[in-house]
Amino acid sequence: MRVTKKLLLGSMAASAALVLAACAPTAGAGGDPAASGDAGPSEVTVGIVTSETGPLAGYGKQYLDAFKAGLDYATDGSNEVDGTTITVEYRDDAGDADKAVTAVKELIGSGVSIIAGTASSGVALAVAEQAEQNKVLYISGPAAADAITGINDYTFRSGRQSAQDVATAGTFLDELEGRTVTVFAQNNAFGTGNEAAVKAILGAQGATVNSVLVPEDATEFTPFAQQVLAGNPDLVFVAWAGATSGAMWQAMSQQGVLDAIPVVTGLGDSATFSAYGEASEKISFLNHYFPGGPDNAVNDAMIEAIEAQGGTPDLFSPDGFNAAIMIVQAVAEGKGDVDAMIAALEGFEFDGPKGTMTVRASDHALVQEMYQVKLVADGGGFTPELVDTVAADDVAPAEAQ
The missing domain is CATH 3.40.50.2300 (Response regulator)
Known part of the structure; x- marks a missing residue:
């Protein structure tokens, strides 16, 4: 995995508090991570919910193209981390909060404990509420509303915000x-x-x-x-x-x-x-981003991968690519346990297409150039x-x- 981790001081206190939370779904179709010991579950399923149709479909495509490229990048093409296979189920929210909530509930009901995506801020806020109620990890992006930051312990973001x-x-x-x-x-x-x-x-x-x-x-x-x-x-x-x-x-x-x-x-x-x-x-x-803005190897790799798929890197490409890196980090360190995955992301610092990205431990803002x-x-x-x-x-x- 081509990322590094730096835990900030605040993540220790947050981790202790999270231990007191009620039990959450532990993994996707792979079952109980405890049964596999330190190796983690054999499989984790991730639910990606974003606009494939509707007024924000263009943003959704940018995110999805880059997410697929990012998952390939962060797992060296294997879709696997430390013996755990990452499978992905995609759902179209069409920019509609009700459709997104229905999709998220179905995914959680099937055992999915990691949700990512959404281009609409209204949709992201609704999904964040579901994440807290069901105690699952949610990584929002590209939705920019400031209210997403710090909304609850379960919600992170993979893109920038309006502030x-x-x-x-x-x-x-x-x-x-x-x-x-x-x-x-x-x-x-x-x-x-x-x-x-x-x-x-x-x-x-x-x-x-x-x-x-x-x-x-x-x-x-x-x-x-x-x-x-x-x-x-x-x-x-x-x-x-x-x-x-x-x-x-x-x-x-x-x-x-x-x-x-x-x-x-x-x-x-x-x-x-x-x-x-x-x-x-x-x-x-x-x-926020255009392909010629950053000058680093990760950006070059993302652009090359997206173009190889027939896509075009654009404004919200980093959001999808970052989300994949964050998911791989969460699975590698958290081994399917939601509380452990949250702790793994709080203070996480990594190299993304825009350079150094830092997940602020206190409120899960993504600090970036x-x-x-x-x-x-x-x-x-x-x-x-x-x-x-x-x-x-x-x-x-x-x-x-």
């Missing part, structure tokens, strides 16, 4: 103390959620945060772009989704916002690279180019309480 995105946005300013940040967003749950996150994270670092919230049904964005410009902030953080994105960016460009003020937004998967039109080369992008990126013209489209790598500790989320 890391927002913290990365703040790194586009040399100093936040005394600076003004304007959140430009739609006046809906997504937009106000980002507004709250920017206030909590960048505001805590000394920035004054204000907002221009646009009605969700707006189709004319010139007045709102002018409002942003009139406020003369030091940085604009844009949180936008949906069919009006192109018109919004056009208005921001035409009104001169992008020439006068640094504007930062998140760079999505490759399907979005041409969505910004004439604004593309004037926007600064925070980014992030990227500053720009889009550059490339033929008839645009391609991302790395501007800077942001150190993992500089954008680590606050510890969940």
Whole structure:
């Protein structure tokens, strides 16, 4: 197995507390690990629940392609660790929490004690609840909601969370103390959620945060772009989704916002690279992952394996690859026992496609580097180019309480 383990101090206390928990399913179809002694069970079954259809199917495919590549990588092609075979059952949640919960209950009912996946934050939160109720290990990804971190002892994550995105946005300013940040967003749950996150994270670092919230049904964005410009902030953080994105960016460009003020937004998967039109080369992008971002052997191996399967590495590929490494670690050290698998992951440090990844013992956040990126013209489209790598500790989320 090509990973290393470093237990943090907090994991010892957590392990002691977990011993008091009620007994959980011990393994997949392999039966009782105690019967096999230190060797562990002969087989452990993992349930992968994510979007194979529905609005998030593209994200699901990225995750699944990389998970398969990661399992092959972490087991040297054997799908086996220390004599235990890892088998996988896949379920499509279609982005629907009810379907996911039904699938998870069926998997747990058949003896599965490790669940991973889910692209939707709403689905992940529902699955996390099932993990706690049934005392099984759950590794979420790529769902980004901050509420997943620290939700319970049984839930981990294999990708980044929204707080890391927002913290990365703040790194586009040399100093936040005394600076003004304007959140430009739609006046809906997504937009106000980002507004709250920017206030909590960048505001805590000394920035004054204000907002221009646009009605969700707006189709004319010139007045709102002018409002942003009139406020003369030091940085604009844009949180936008949906069919009006192109018109919004056009208005921001035409009104001169992008020439006068640094504007930062998140760079999505490759399907979005041409969505910004004439604004593309004037926007600064925070980014979780693109294939050209990291420079390490694990990333090279992941890209090669995904492409060999006929897939394309993309935004959420590391989440699937990391999940496989974490599962192999849990099985190797925990030998099918849920409490032991949790202890094995708390404080676990490993080399993933994005470099060194650390599972924070206190709340199971995944501490990792992030990227500053720009889009550059490339033929008839645009391609991302790395501007800077942001150190993992500089954008680590606050510890969940």
